[in-house]
Amino acid sequence: MRKPVVVDVKRGVTSYDVAVRAGVSQSAVSRCFKEGASVAPATRARILEAAEALGYAPNAIAQGLITRRSNLVGVLISNLTNLNYPEVLAELTRRFSERDVRVLLFTLQTESDVPQALRQLWRYRVDGVIAAARLEREAIAQFDARGVPLVLYNRDGEGAPVSSVCCDSRAGERALVDRLADAGCRRFGVITGPADSHVSQERVAGATERLRERGLPFEVAEGGFDYHSGEVGLRRLMMTTDGRMDALVCANDAMALGAIDAARHTLGLRVPEDLSVVGFDGVGPAAWSSYQLATVRQPVKRMTEAAVAMLLERIERPDLTPERRLFAGELIPGRSARGG
Amino acid sequence: MRKPVVVDVKRGVTSYDVAVRAGVSQSAVSRCFKEGASVAPATRARILEAAEALGYAPNAIAQGLITRRSNLVGVLISNLTNLNYPEVLAELTRRFSERDVRVLLFTLQTESDVPQALRQLWRYRVDGVIAAARLEREAIAQFDARGVPLVLYNRDGEGAPVSSVCCDSRAGERALVDRLADAGCRRFGVITGPADSHVSQERVAGATERLRERGLPFEVAEGGFDYHSGEVGLRRLMMTTDGRMDALVCANDAMALGAIDAARHTLGLRVPEDLSVVGFDGVGPAAWSSYQLATVRQPVKRMTEAAVAMLLERIERPDLTPERRLFAGELIPGRSARGG
DNA sequence: CTGTTAGCGCGTTCAA
DNA sequence: TTGAACGCGCTAACAG
Numbered sequence A, B: 001m002r003k004p005v006v007v008d009v010k011r012g013v014t015s016y017d018v019a020v021r022a023g024v025s026q027s028a029v030s031r032c033f034k035e036g037a038s039v040a041p042a043t044r045a046r047i048l049e050a051a052e053a054l055g056y057a058p059n060a061i062a063q064g065l066i067t068r069r070s071n072l073v074g075v076l077i078s079n080l081t082n083l084n085y086p087e088v089l090a091e092l093t094r095r096f097s098e099r100d101v102r103v104l105l106f107t108l109q110t111e112s113d114v115p116q117a118l119r120q121l122w123r124y125r126v127d128g129v130i131a132a133a134r135l136e137r138e139a140i141a142q143f144d145a146r147g148v149p150l151v152l153y154n155r156d157g158e159g160a161p162v163s164s165v166c167c168d169s170r171a172g173e174r175a176l177v178d179r180l181a182d183a184g185c186r187r188f189g190v191i192t193g194p195a196d197s198h199v200s201q202e203r204v205a206g207a208t209e210r211l212r213e214r215g216l217p218f219e220v221a222e223g224g225f226d227y228h229s230g231e232v233g234l235r236r237l238m239m240t241t242d243g244r245m246d247a248l249v250c251a252n253d254a255m256a257l258g259a260i261d262a263a264r265h266t267l268g269l270r271v272p273e274d275l276s277v278v279g280f281d282g283v284g285p286a287a288w289s290s291y292q293l294a295t296v297r298q299p300v301k302r303m304t305e306a307a308v309a310m311l312l313e314r315i316e317r318p319d320l321t322p323e324r325r326l327f328a329g330e331l332i333p334g335r336s337a338r339g340g
Numbered sequence C: 001c002t003g004t005t006a007g008c009g010c011g012t013t014c015a016a
Numbered sequence D: 001t002t003g004a005a006c007g008c009g010c011t012a013a014c015a016g
Helices: A015-022 A026-032 A041-054 A060-067 A085-098 A111-123 A137-146 A169-182 A198-213 A227-240 A253-266 A300-316 B015-022 B026-032 B041-054 B060-067 B085-098 B111-123 B137-146 B169-182 B198-213 B227-240 B253-265 B300-316
Strands: A072-078 A102-108 A128-132 A150-153 A163-167 A188-192 A218-222 A247-250 A276-278 A295-297 A324-327 A330-332 B072-078 B102-108 B128-132 B150-153 B163-167 B188-192 B218-222 B247-250 B276-278 B295-297 B324-327 B330-332
Touching: A015 A026, A015 A041, A026 A041, A060 B060, A072 A085, A072 A111, A085 A102, A085 A128, A085 A300, A085 B085, A085 B102, A085 B111, A102 A111, A102 B085, A111 A137, A111 B085, A128 A300, A150 A300, A163 A169, A163 A300, A169 A198, A169 A247, A169 A276, A169 A295, A169 A330, A188 A198, A188 A227, A198 A218, A218 A227, A227 A247, A227 A253, A247 A253, A253 A276, A300 A324, B015 B026, B015 B041, B026 B041, B072 B085, B072 B111, B085 B102, B085 B128, B085 B300, B102 B111, B111 B137, B128 B300, B150 B300, B163 B169, B163 B300, B169 B198, B169 B247, B169 B276, B169 B295, B169 B330, B188 B198, B188 B227, B198 B218, B218 B227, B227 B247, B227 B253, B247 B253, B253 B276, B300 B324
Parallel strands: A072 A102, A072 A128, A128 A150, A150 A163, A163 A324, A188 A218, A188 A247, A247 A276, B072 B102, B072 B128, B128 B150, B150 B163, B163 B324, B188 B218, B188 B247, B247 B276
Antiparallel strands: A102 B102, A295 A330, B295 B330
């Protein structure tokens, strides 16, 4: 009795199985699945037919072991609940997929998860990493040491020389302050993000810098980038200013939306008549008709495209030096601020 | 001149490097990283010290090749922009991480991406898959044929025997209809999701079934699960009913929020006085004070926990039969419907 | 153009 | 308890 032609599919079809069925050597099969390898049209056809029949596709794990290219990239992302990140993540995976690269996802709840995530990244021999999370200098140094390309998303290396893609926070905030000041606002409040967030620091610095240049007074309250902290921040600022604040700059959209709701539904203020509010990011809900938030929209598509391109470039050519790309955001005038 | 002790770290530290440094065999090193292998305490210490010094960790790729376990699971997810999915994804990756399993992410824009994603899943020898995306019966059959466990999230196999975790749509919708009817609503509108969405079909069926039982008239409009289609759907239903509709059932929260905004800002209706609106999901913005949406909240934490547990169980014991787990949602009375 | 051969890094026998 | 040897599935020389 002959061995059955149908291989045990649970065990996985190998190039050897295909070779046997097509009556060629295993390496011939291998070449068939490689660009620009020399295979006679006739044999190639026979092999592909056999592969098709058996449902064969090269084992990426074995491939990675030998080529030292896993075609895997790590994506580190904190706070998936940040209204902004789902879009970023979807765009990243889509663009990587198009280029035949798979995404290994790590969502970080806290900073303490970073070392653990890195260990796994090393173990899986990822070809590169995109990080939308806070990395210590020491962590960044590991990428260098291991020769794994790294691109930071909306962060910079805090001095370390590392590639990054960012939206220009300072310029965006300056434009937002001008938007408010030009509309006649005079008493400002600022709600920051978490103190350890570099993005928050940049945005707040941009805003306050411009406020000082224009000689406009302001108060600052600390927030946490979430909706609720916008509500809380507004209430605190209103107390600080004895209710005379007429403009509020929030370090992101989520807080701005929380502040608008608190103003309208808790404090009984009209937005924008009594209080003008601006945010940053350009998330979906910001455009909803309840809010029509004045904000700066990050060019997510262009930023993700740049991040992917930069990373793949550095995977191909590890000697490339770090590069920082800064994208201007788009000012959305909105109606949550006077004069919109 | 001796070979330098520091290996070329760019090429990756191997168990062999560690073995040399510790003066043992490669297999001894291997055993050190395996639970319950017999290694003398003294040698183990020497080996671990050497490993530490060299920054060694087992190469997961090579490990996978030989053990036939990649410790990789695929997560298929469509519409990351569905306000509900970011939380689901974050929970899934967190729970998998805790159990030392990595997530290979595939975000699908369209159904046509499915075959392509599946091919990659097979190539990477994932141990299992969680799919929050529409899969044809034929696709599901491939999982069986290859012996790769599959758990569907918020979908069922359309007749195929496959494990799944779902939120009870019918019961939830029935409760929502009761919520509205008990508050005195009499003319109903229903906005569905996309026609090919099984979740939408279930939810709409649950709602209309209950409406018929209670003898309440209703009109139906088709939506697409997004904010905008809630606006559009409401306008259409208002025309159909000559403006006499007083209750609107939306197949998800995003559309409900769009409908509320359209009612208030475009049609000049008061919500809930003139129109009561309910959604489904319990996404973040539904709780914002502008909306306080009446909805059913999916128990995302329990559902993701169940999905992860079911999948890992089936990876350990491939002979387990399919199981369907149905979770009841939590009714949030809200204030977007009368009597809240 | 094709087959043979030698590994990639590791887990797992099997003797010692 | 330890080490030698083998092979997971594949790619990359190298001959023919």
